[in-house]
Amino acid sequence: MIQWVTPEGKLTKQGLKHWSKFSNDEKREWLRWMILARQFDRRAILLQRQGRIGTYAPLEGQEAAQIGSSMALHPEDWVFPSYREHGVALKVGMPISQVFLYWMGRVEGCKPPEGVRLMPPTVPIATQIPQAVGAAWASKLRKETFVSVAYFGDGATSEGDFHEGLNFAGVFKLPVIFFCQNNGYAISVPFNRQSASETIAERAKAYQIPGVLVDGNDVFAVRGVMEEAIARARKGDGPTLIEAVTYRKGSHTTADDATRYRPSDEVKEWIEERDPVERWRACLLHEGLISLEEVESWTHHCDEQVDLGIKEAESSTPALATHLFEYVYHEVSRKLMRQKTECETREIPWLN
Amino acid sequence: MAELTMVQAICDALQVALEEMPEVLLLGEDIGKNGGVFRATDGLWEQFGDERVIDTPLAEAGIIGSSIGLAVNGFKPVAEVQFLTFIYPAFEQIISHIARLHTRTQGAFPNSIVIRAPYGGGIRAPELHSDSTETFFVHTPGLKVVVPSTPSDAKGLLLAAIKQPDPVIFLEPMKLYRAFKEEVPTGWYEIPLGSARLVQTGTDVTIIAWGAMVPVAMQGASECEKSGISCEVIDLRTLDPVDEETIIQSVTKTGRVVIVQEAPRTLGLGSELMAMIQEQAFYSLEAPMVRVTSYDVPVPMYALEDDFRPTAEKVAQAVYKVVQEGGR
Known part of the structure; x- marks a missing residue:
């Protein structure tokens, strides 16, 4: 498994070798974005508990995998997420308010700002994988260099769509990155019940296609392997499968209770000894790239941004129910026009 | 104009689309060198090359899933599923994604995909090749569903489907692929979706059919002509959005309805048509409406398919029934 920073925050031999590949500014950015993802996530859970957003899928513990991978993307690259990639979404340009809107059950949360090539969260597992393959295919057919990234979890690798997607990408040598965050559990089912193979990367x-096994809680290594995979894809050398080994610190969603299926000492170890944000913070402190005061002020600033996002989301006017009829097709059919009227007037008509 | 069978007309439409729309590409199983198992893409691979007429691995979810990515990133995929009965692995991609993407993203990403699939029975095909499950797609908001019954309609509707910004399920009745030839306009030629075809006008009974049931309905109608019953026959052509206007106009005139449907009876499109007519033209009806359908049993192996599917005799019987019931 590729690891460039140890859980204690020390650079490994490989880490030292790659250290100068990225600017100090960028390395600081990784931490800043991870902090934003974490602060967003913690607030989202609180909001759910207060009844201000619906069921929410927390990401804490997976910040390094999400930020390390998305930091490597060009704005014209395509992103096909699952439903836990809030860190990725924020990084590629989804406003905080819109990510909240999604979890408030509002469709505005699915529509990225103009020019952001981020697909809406994918709920049916693994279905985004062949879709990401298609977007990569289009890029290759047009002889562009933009890549496409499919984000998915360990559970998705048991689905047929995982196989079909990788198989297509291999056959047509497409510029797509299959980025698997293996957090050990698909809701409650551990990886050894998903597959008899030892790793997903193999x-x-x-x-x-190349398979890369990387410490998913090491933002530096994730950023590095993603860079390589993207470079290969842009050059026309085809897809890469990256398995980022990580852990979700909390439950699958706010409706789940992970203590039912995960041993507490395992959880404790991941939380206390392998936290991705702590790891990178320790490394940057050790390397003298940040100060504790800076981290504190970043955290404070992220909290403010999150506050602002909540305010925007909560004060935005919800779409009218009649809006439901506008985007089913590019024009409103006769039938839907009648149903729209029914919705507007709240009166059951004779003609349905 | 050229004398073509339906499958030739479809191939012609695809050829014209590939020629005139650089964003169109075809993908599917055996559609390249082999020209499709029914030859619906015959010669297109040779003419347009491997990057526009693409033989894919044998994986329906992969074909349809990657079509979504191709569409959002600027292409216009026309995917072939070899038989409608084989489409189910791709069902999730169609129902959960293709049908909803426009709604979910409020139009942020193009979602213009045509899925072609030969369907239905009557050609002595092997087991599990002959489903007529158009209802699944009509039932799903966000999809348009088209079924031609003649060569020139097949061409005009397919080109219109390819021009659509909305996703279209284009079902091709295998039974009619080579049933007859007719004059088909050359070059780009469209028949707008959502408009039914009045196959023949009549005054006593409205017979509604689509796909391979259109000639069956016609045969039944001419049988009834012998007894002096005048049948109006409507070929729906587009199942969603359905041409309510043509149907209601006809029913208002005749007051009697027979629906001929190849699918099993329960919750087939015929059920929805009856509901729609009941709501919009109840007071014009002279008799209860009648459906002629396949039975609510799994599509049998071909030795029994003629017993399973609607026949012209059954259509004629249904016509006599609604005429006698209402009195004339």
Whole structure:
């Protein structure tokens, strides 16, 4: 497993070798974005508990995998997320308020700002994988260099769509990155019940594509392997499967109770000894790239941004119910026009 | 104009689309070198090359899933599913994604995909090749569903479907692929979606059919002509959005309705048509409406398919029934 920073925040030999590849400014940015993702996540859970947003899928513990990978993207690259990639969404340009709107059950949360190539969260598991393959295919057919990234979890690798997507990408040598955050559990089912193979990365071999196993809580290593995978894709050398080994610190969603299925000492170890944000913070402190005061002020600033996002989301006017009829097709059919009227007037008509 | 069978007309439409729309590409199983198992893409791979007429791995969810990515990133995929009965692995991509993407993203990403699939029975195909499950797609908001019954309609509707910004499920009745030839306009030629075809006008009974049931309905109608019953026959052509206007106008005139449907009876499109007619033209009806459908049993192996599917005799019987019931 590729690791450039140890859980204690020390650079490994490989880490030292790659250290100068990225600017100090960028390295600081990684921490800032991870802090934003974490502060967003913690507030979202609180909001759910207060009844201000609906059921929410927390990401805490997976910040390094999400920020490290998305920091490597160009604005014209495509992102096909699952439903836990709030860190990725924020990084590629989704406003905080809109991510909240999504979890408030508002469709505005699915529509990215103009020019942001982020698909809406994918709920049916693994279905985004062949879709990301298609977007990469389009890029290749037009002889562009933009890549496409499919984000998914360990559970998704049991689905047929995972196989079909990787198989297509291998056959047509498409510029797509399959980025798996293996957090050990698909809701309650541990990875050894998903697959008899030891790693997910090793399955890449069967599709004749590189498979990379990386410490997903090491933002530096994730950023590095993603950079390489993207460079290969842009050059026309085809897809890569990256398995980022990580852990979700909390439950699958706010409706789940992870204590029912995960041993407490395992959880404790990941929280106390392998936290991705702490790791990178320790590394940057050790390398003298940040000060504790700076981290504190960043955290404070992130909290303010999150506050502002909540305020915007909560004060935005919800769409009218009649809006439901506007985007089913590009024009409103006769039938839907009648149903829209029914919705407006709240009167059951004779003609449905 | 050229004399073409339906499958030739479809191939012609695809050829014209590939020629005139650089964003169109075809993908599917055996559609390249082999020209499609029914030859619906015959010669297109040779003419347009491997990047526009693409033989894919044998994986329906992969074909349809990657079509979504191709569409959002600027292409216009026309995907072939070899038989409608094989579409189910891709069902999730169609129902959960294709049908909803426009709604979910409020139009942020293009979602213009045509899925072509040969469907229905009557050609002595092997087991599990002959489903007529158009209802699944009509039932799903966000999809348009088209079924031609003649060569020139097939071409005009397919080109219109390809021009659509909305996703279209384009179902091709295998039974009619080579049933007859007719004059088909050359070059770009469209028939707007959502408009039914009045196959023949009549005054006593309205027979509504689509796909391979159109010739069956016609045969039934001419049988009834012998007894002096005048049948109006409507070919729906587009199942969603359905041409309510043509149907209601006809029913208002005749007051009697027979619906001929190849699918099993329960919750087939015929059920929805009956509901729609009941709501919009109840007071014009002279008799209860009658459906002629396949039975609510799994599509049988072909030795029994003629017993399973609607026939012209059954259509004629249904016509006599609604005429006698209402008195003339």
